[in-house]
Amino acid sequence: MAEGRGSTLVHLLVVVLSLVAFGFAIAAERRRSVGTMYKIEGTNETYCSYNSDVATGYGVGSFLFLLSGESLLMGVTKCMCFGRPLTPGGNRAWSIIYFISSWVTFLVAEACLIAGATKNAYHTKYRGMIYAQNFSCEALRKGVFVAGAVFVVATMILNVYYYMYFTKATAAPISHKANRVSSTVGMAGYA
Numbered sequence: 001m002a003e004g005r006g007s008t009l010v011h012l013l014v015v016v017l018s019l020v021a022f023g024f025a026i027a028a029e030r031r032r033s034v035g036t037m038y039k040i041e042g043t044n045e046t047y048c049s050y051n052s053d054v055a056t057g058y059g060v061g062s063f064l065f066l067l068s069g070e071s072l073l074m075g076v077t078k079c080m081c082f083g084r085p086l087t088p089g090g091n092r093a094w095s096i097i098y099f100i101s102s103w104v105t106f107l108v109a110e111a112c113l114i115a116g117a118t119k120n121a122y123h124t125k126y127r128g129m130i131y132a133q134n135f136s137c138e139a140l141r142k143g144v145f146v147a148g149a150v151f152v153v154a155t156m157i158l159n160v161y162y163y164m165y166f167t168k169a170t171a172a173p174i175s176h177k178a179n180r181v182s183s184t185v186g187m188a189g190y191a
Contacts, residue, residue, distance in 0.1 A: 006167035010076050011160060017069030018156030021062045025113060025149035028058035032145070033120050035137025048137035059117030059145060063110060066152055070106050073159050077166050084170050091169035098162035105154040112148030116140060 032055045035048040077083075080099055086092040120140045 006163050007076070010073070010163060014069050014073050014159050014163070015156060017065050017072070018152055018159070021065035021069065022149050022152045022156075024058045024062035024065060025145045025152055028055040028062060028113075028116065028120070029142075029145035029149070031055040031058060032140050032142070035139050037137050050137070053121065055140070055145070056117045056121040059113050059120060059148075062145075062148065062152070063113040063117065066106070066109060066113070066155065070102075070155070070159070073163060077163065080166070086166070086169040089169070091165050095162060095165040095169050098158050098165060102155055102158035102162050105151050105158060109148050109151030109155055112144055112151060116144035116148060119144070 031052060033050045033053055035050045037046050037048055039046050080086070080095070086095060122138060
């Protein structure tokens with residue numbers, strides 16, 4: 001392994017897990033549940049019939065793949081809190097910036113994915129007697145899973161940069177203070 005480059009396997013796993021999460025998020029958006037309202041003959045009651053619930057599974061799958069990629073990276077880097085300290089300098093500063101940014105985008109992506117999966121799973125079966133004219137079946141709005149997918153890609157990019165700068169900051173030698181036990185200029189007064 002080259003000095004300060006990091007493990008290629010970690011880079012590859014984080015990218016692959018994030019791309020799989022992205023694919024699941026896009027698949028979830030394309031397969032959202034759509035409800036159709038039907039009226040029961042002879043009464044004023046209506047009910048909703050939904051076509052598919054596979055988007056919920058895709059959303060949860062995307063959530064889990066992104067979570068596993070983030071967990072892998074935080075486990076390898078020990079979440080920057082434990083292990084070897086980072087050397088002061090630009091690499092440490094960029095590492096901290098990318099660390100915070102990746103966590104923010106990760107939390108937003110996870111929120112979009114789990115909220116989309118939850119809302120997609122919610123179905124209204126029976127409406128009862130409806131006296132209003134423009135009731136419709138509950139359905140997930142377009143773009144929730146797409147927003148999650150965009151933040152998945154942003155998280156992936158920030159995670160790659162975070163790991164790159166983290167390995168550079170830990171690979172640099174830690175500067176130690178010079179051992180001044182035998183200095184030539186004494187600071188003590190004359191006895």
